[in-house]
Amino acid sequence: MKAIIQRVTSAKVTVNEELISSIGRGLCVLVGICQDDTEKDVDFMVRKLLSIRLFEDPTGKRWQKCVKDENLEILCISQFTLYHRLxxxxxxxxxxxxxxxxxxxxxxxxxxxxxxxxxxxxxDGKFGAYMQVHIQNDGPVTITLDSPNNGNNKTETNEVKSES
Known part of the structure; x- marks a missing residue:
């Protein structure tokens, strides 16, 4: 699995000009699923997404608080295009x-x-729909996250194993 995580002050998703979902301050997460992903990848991504520290503490010190600490919202958007090859x-x-x-x-x-x-x-958005995602990026802060068994890493892992 692959995620593009954006810290936002607000985000919304529409389909055919109809509002599907919206959030205030929190995270907008574009989620790509590889053909080899399993529940193990899901568990990893959930754990990391909820614990990644992208927010400041009350004193203004950066990278101290996670979305759960701040009781913020998460808008997830399925995005198969994250698994592209040119x-x-x-x-x-x-x-x-x-x-x-x-x-x-x-x-x-x-x-x-x-x-x-x-x-x-x-x-979340509407799976499989042609969506418009509107975000107000905060920072901007954008982080990529890949599960350990990410499809992009599988080939590299296999090549290393075959050399040994």
Whole structure:
């Protein structure tokens, strides 16, 4: 799994000009699911997303507080395009998990976020829809997060193993 985490003062997602979800201060997270991802990847991503320290403490010291510490919201957006490979100038998305399997794992991710934190603080877009994501980036702070079994790392891991 791969996530692009953006600290925001506000974010919203619309589909055909209809508001689907919105949050105030918190995190907007673009979530990509690789064809080889499992519940283990989901567990890792949930744990890291809820504990990554992207917020300042009351004295203004940076990188001290996580989203849970501050009781903030998270807007998650499924985004298969995070698993692209360029073939010349054209993107190829064959590494992204497809259809119902991807939706099932994404829904598991959302459920586990809610269970591990607060279901009312977790919002999302509309899986598979053509969405418009509006963010007010705070900082700007943008962090990438990959699960240990991320599809981009699998080839490198396999190459290292075959050399030994």
């Amino acid at each position: 073939k010349g100038n054209k993107p190829d998305f064959h590494m992204a998990m497809q259809g119902p399997d991807a939706q099932s794992l994404y829904n598991s991710f959302l459920r586990k976020l809610g269970t591990s934190y607060n279901v009312d603080k977790i919002k």
